[in-house]
Amino acid sequence: MERAADGHRENPIVTVDSCLFTLRLRRLHLFLVRRDNAPYRGHLALPGGYVHAPADTDTAAAAKRIVETKLHLEAPPFIEQLYTFSGPVRDPRGWSVAVAYMGVVPQSQVPERLPEGIELLPVDGLPPLPFDHDRIVEKALQRLRNKATYSSLPAFLLPDGFTMAELQDAYEQVLGHPLTRTTFRRRIGEQDMIEEIPGKMRGGSQRPAQVYRLTSTALKEFERTI
Amino acid sequence: MERAADGHRENPIVTVDSCLFTLRLRRLHLFLVRRDNAPYRGHLALPGGYVHAPADTDTAAAAKRIVETKLHLEAPPFIEQLYTFSGPVRDPRGWSVAVAYMGVVPQSQVPERLPEGIELLPVDGLPPLPFDHDRIVEKALQRLRNKATYSSLPAFLLPDGFTMAELQDAYEQVLGHPLTRTTFRRRIGEQDMIEEIPGKMRGGSQRPAQVYRLTSTALKEFERTI
DNA sequence: TTAATAGTGTCTCTAAGACAGTATCCG
DNA sequence: CGGATACTGTCTTAGAGACACTATTAA
Numbered sequence A, B: 001m002e003r004a005a006d007g008h009r010e011n012p013i014v015t016v017d018s019c020l021f022t023l024r025l026r027r028l029h030l031f032l033v034r035r036d037n038a039p040y041r042g043h044l045a046l047p048g049g050y051v052h053a054p055a056d057t058d059t060a061a062a063a064k065r066i067v068e069t070k071l072h073l074e075a076p077p078f079i080e081q082l083y084t085f086s087g088p089v090r091d092p093r094g095w096s097v098a099v100a101y102m103g104v105v106p107q108s109q110v111p112e113r114l115p116e117g118i119e120l121l122p123v124d125g126l127p128p129l130p131f132d133h134d135r136i137v138e139k140a141l142q143r144l145r146n147k148a149t150y151s152s153l154p155a156f157l158l159p160d161g162f163t164m165a166e167l168q169d170a171y172e173q174v175l176g177h178p179l180t181r182t183t184f185r186r187r188i189g190e191q192d193m194i195e196e197i198p199g200k201m202r203g204g205s206q207r208p209a210q211v212y213r214l215t216s217t218a219l220k221e222f223e224r225t226i
Numbered sequence C: 001t002t003a004a005t006a007g008t009g010t011c012t013c014t015a016a017g018a019c020a021g022t023a024t025c026c027g
Numbered sequence D: 001c002g003g004a005t006a007c008t009g010t011c012t013t014a015g016a017g018a019c020a021c022t023a024t025t026a027a
Helices: A059-071 A133-148 A153-157 A164-175 A181-190 B059-071 B133-148 B153-157 B164-175 B181-190
Strands: A013-024 A027-034 A048-050 A078-087 A096-104 A118-122 A194-202 A209-214 B013-024 B027-034 B048-050 B078-087 B096-104 B118-122 B194-202 B209-214
Touching: A013 A059, A013 A078, A013 A133, A013 A153, A027 A059, A027 A164, A048 A059, A059 A078, A059 A096, A078 A133, A078 B078, A096 A133, A096 A153, A096 B096, A133 A153, A133 A164, A153 A164, A164 A181, A164 A209, B013 B059, B013 B078, B013 B133, B013 B153, B027 B059, B027 B164, B048 B059, B059 B078, B059 B096, B078 B133, B096 B133, B096 B153, B133 B153, B133 B164, B153 B164, B164 B181, B164 B209
Parallel strands: A013 A096, B013 B096
Antiparallel strands: A013 A027, A013 A048, A027 A118, A078 A096, A194 A209, B013 B027, B013 B048, B027 B118, B078 B096, B194 B209
């Protein structure tokens, strides 16, 4: 931890970038913002910004501040630190460290018409992104898909009050492959992760479905044994 | 990503800290170094240091450099980024960002007598550590234990050439609970993770055991379904 | 009644854990 | 041969997936 005597050391730039996902028309989408400053001015990129050292209490606070400021989204129901990217070339402004965050937002929390400069693009078929944001998005999708196999994460893409069919669809959209209905119901039932909203039912011209909500605002991880 | 006009923003200090584990006398141990600079001079802490911005190619390179310099260990067979800790108080030198790494080293790569200033302590019963290193170690142990449930990670604690009993013991030491022998053999066998070293056998005054090695120098993760 | 989706019961097959039996070494 | 540990085969039980059957609504 000694201060280098040779004067070679410069302190890296520290930024925060966030990958926020939502479901729209049953497809997974990513939030992007059009940059209004150099570098890459005018390009679509992940919402990001500098850490404001004295004001922000940590990088998570910086991420929240930037999401609120740039995406006009209130606190996402799930957001967590993803990975830290670093190096001399990923940002043209110099040797940089980017602490990346990953989160999900229910569609109900997203306005129908997005504010100017904010775009919501389907994750399959994203344009090339500036900086190393392609790598960040790839890692975020890996994490999201992986967590879908052992946690309640996909449920955070849904509004409070969803049917079993909607929940299964959220899992399938994230995982990218179908699940067997019987097994899905059984597995979810074992996890003590959702509860029936008493009496509440929903249906069109068929048998109405039971409506559920998460039992906890915290992510629930499933059991695993070696 | 605009430069703040108010002048409030200072760039945080960027450091790297590493949690390296090994098995010694069948127990999990953590590497610590006695600090020879302020702050916390003379205290045992995780091996850490500043990122050398132009010289290091990224924070992983910084972690490797610091492990080699401070622990006198060659490249650990497994090391990965753990988490990034940040805030105004975790380091008395100011608002800081610490990118933490976690790794394992086989006992065979550790000299019997450790160099001056380096200590290897059992993970149960560590002294309180400076900075927020207690939190970092806690997170590293969580990651290590979690990965033991679905990957070949504990095998990296062993030298090349281990018996099935030694492998099971490594898993049990990391997980902290016994495993059933039959199931363990079956599960490991399915993973295509280890291979027999042909002809090689080891045993005292009993039937000699088959000796194995990892099939890959990369971590192997087991299958998982929802 | 029919169409459509929700929800349940059950059958089969596979995998997990328990346990006993066989193999192979040393002394 | 006896003791010790390595390894394998098999039995029982539990869970996964497949599938069919029942339930409940609107038209």
